[in-house]
Amino acid sequence: MEDESFCNISGKPISLDCQSHSSFCREFTVSTPKISIGKVMVYTCSVWLFAYTVFFFTQNTAVLSSAILITLVGMMLHIHFVKVDHESLLVIGSLGIQVSSSYASGREVTTFIEMSKIKDIVINEAVYLHQIIYYLCVLLRDPSEPHGVSSVVTLFQSSKPRLNCLVKIYKSCQEILSTCK
Amino acid sequence: MGQRKKVGAVKTSSSENDTGEASKVSPKHNICMVSDFFYPNMGGVESHIYQLSQCLIEKGHKVVIATHAYGRRKGVRYLTNGLKVYYLPLQVMYNQSTATTCFHSLPLLRCVFVRERITVVHAHSSFSAMAHDALFHAKTMGLNTVFTDHSLFGFADVSSVLTNKLLTVSLCDTNHIVCVSYTSKENTVLRAALNPEIVSVIPNAVDPTDFTPDPSQRPTDRITIVVISRLVYRKGIDLLGGIIPELCLKHPDLHFLIGGEGPKRIVLEEVREKYQLHDRVRLLGALEHKDVRGVLVQGHIFLNTSLTEAFCMAIVEGASCGLQVVSTRVGGIPEVLPEDLITLCEPTVSSLCKGLEKVIAKQRSGSFPSPNSTHARVKNLYTWRNVAERTEKVYDRVAGEEVLPLEKRLWRLRSHCGPVAGSIFAFVAVLDFLFLLLLQWLVPDRHMDFAVDATGPNGLWVKKRQKSEPGC
Numbered sequence: 039m040e041d042e043s044f045c046n047i048s049g050k051p052i053s054l055d056c057q058s059h060s061s062f063c064r065e066f067t068v069s070t071p072k073i074s075i076g077k078v079m080v081y082t083c084s085v086w087l088f089a090y091t092v093f094f095f096t097q098n099t100a101v102l103s104s105a106i107l108i109t110l111v112g113m114m115l116h117i118h119f120v121k122v123d124h125e126s127l128l129v130i131g132s133l134g135i136q137v138s139s140s141y142a143s144g145r146e147v148t149t150f151i152e153m154s155k156i157k158d159i160v161i162n163e164a165v166y167l168h169q170i171i172y173y174l175c176v177l178l179r180d181p182s183e184p185h186g187v188s189s190v191v192t193l194f195q196s197s198k199p200r201l202n203c204l205v206k207i208y209k210s211c212q213e214i215l216s217t218c219k
Numbered sequence: 220m221g222q223r224k225k226v227g228a229v230k231t232s233s234s235e236n237d238t239g240e241a242s243k244v245s246p247k248h249n250i251c252m253v254s255d256f257f258y259p260n261m262g263g264v265e266s267h268i269y270q271l272s273q274c275l276i277e278k279g280h281k282v283v284i285a286t287h288a289y290g291r292r293k294g295v296r297y298l299t300n301g302l303k304v305y306y307l308p309l310q311v312m313y314n315q316s317t318a319t320t321c322f323h324s325l326p327l328l329r330c331v332f333v334r335e336r337i338t339v340v341h342a343h344s345s346f347s348a349m350a351h352d353a354l355f356h357a358k359t360m361g362l363n364t365v366f367t368d369h370s371l372f373g374f375a376d377v378s379s380v381l382t383n384k385l386l387t388v389s390l391c392d393t394n395h396i397v398c399v400s401y402t403s404k405e406n407t408v409l410r411a412a413l414n415p416e417i418v419s420v421i422p423n424a425v426d427p428t429d430f431t432p433d434p435s436q437r438p439t440d441r442i443t444i445v446v447i448s449r450l451v452y453r454k455g456i457d458l459l460g461g462i463i464p465e466l467c468l469k470h471p472d473l474h475f476l477i478g479g480e481g482p483k484r485i486v487l488e489e490v491r492e493k494y495q496l497h498d499r500v501r502l503l504g505a506l507e508h509k510d511v512r513g514v515l516v517q518g519h520i521f522l523n524t525s526l527t528e529a530f531c532m533a534i535v536e537g538a539s540c541g542l543q544v545v546s547t548r549v550g551g552i553p554e555v556l557p558e559d560l561i562t563l564c565e566p567t568v569s570s571l572c573k574g575l576e577k578v579i580a581k582q583r584s585g586s587f588p589s590p591n592s593t594h595a596r597v598k599n600l601y602t603w604r605n606v607a608e609r610t611e612k613v614y615d616r617v618a619g620e621e622v623l624p625l626e627k628r629l630w631r632l633r634s635h636c637g638p639v640a641g642s643i644f645a646f647v648a649v650l651d652f653l654f655l656l657l658l659q660w661l662v663p664d665r666h667m668d669f670a671v672d673a674t675g676p677n678g679l680w681v682k683k684r685q686k687s688e689p690g691c
Contacts, residue, residue: 049663165294168327170331202668
């Protein structure tokens, strides 16, 4: 078991945790840093200050109470649907791949892909907003065509690690995949 | 500017690692070709970029191509021999050319230039807004720039006055410009008010193995004239419409074979209808490049009626297939082929008819050299290897030149492009520089991953090929 620190594409530190349960079962967990209290303060204060300015001119107290509601609901939605705490990839040779991402609120989304559906795991390049980035993805086999690819499942979609981290995960995934084919 | 120093440092360290002597003699460049026009769009510029890139890869340079997204084809693709193509999602405005706002393409192009460690940016075609944008940004980022002009322009009408001004602005601080013929060079130098010393002439090329003659395909009982061009005004299709009835009346064994599609097709169809020539004038419609040879070898005479042409590839292809070429004397065409392989006429119906009659009479008497001997002569005139060698020299020269720093660039813009346009574009250049600083603050270079080289000195694709070659 080891814990290494890398960067994601916007330069924020992330940590990669590789656990080797056995020779054909490995788990990779990429954790992103927790929400900083400073950032929460900045967002809350800016919403409240804006609400106070509106209140100053309109003298309507509903503005202030709605500002409080907006910040509370916004924070809840953010930690429940947006903020991913860690993403993990569990590769079990001859069985399949399990991809799960757990949100800051504790919600967890898990998908499992059987080995028979998996064609390969590759690192690919894509245009993402105003950048061109590398990402790791699983190629799914097309059942009708033995050499075709039916679709692609992107891994570590919200943490977006940089190439050096992806290469590390890619190499150990390939070790397992090559043994079971 | 710091960007450039870093790139230089990376380059020298990589060339030190190289043990080959050849790489020390001529430095290897990281070249980015930028144009709006690339495959899947078909045309002369597209095949020029592709063939040139392939030959440069063969010579050991790293080449990537940046173009805009075509429909669902976006992102990063690899072509033969690891030629990497970036299809960037930029909005297409008109005729497959992107909109230019001078700024919106900077983030993506910067990303391409930084991650591929580009040293030379080579833009193609003056119709391409993306090429001009890339030149502008590359200069802001302190990269060396080369521009290839593929077309001729007029001076009189409003649209060419505007394009010429844009070209002046875009080229006044570009390191080197390449034109496809001497006529094109003259035209570009005049249009963009350039110093002729920084303009080189490198012609286009054809792949001679694609265009071999096959006399057995020719019908013996008649004479066929082949025309292959887009059916547009520029290609002189109205002239063709005048020639067809006149010659068909005189020579009952004369047939026309016309390949290509365009708005002027209606002219030819009208002529065919009016003079009842359905069996003698065949319109083949749009042809794919691979089918062109099959059409060419069926003919005896190749006719080109262009009204303006920088360098006519079609006549070289025709001659390579062993056909007798008749063409208008416009633009760079007189430079293209030796005098005895081509008959030049003025761009009028009467002159073209006279020229064609002369050639038909000669063809009947059989005094022309055989198609194979013509092919042998044309074969070595224009090869892509030669083009790549000459382009390489341009890159070597450009790599040694300094890129103008901002204050000199502003001064150059103001002194070369007139007080109004110069000042406007100097202001735009300053804004571009500030935008670049903002981007460098938002997404610093050190947070971008360098791309894995497919081609070039450390190219993985090339190594794989070299490894497999001894085994074959």
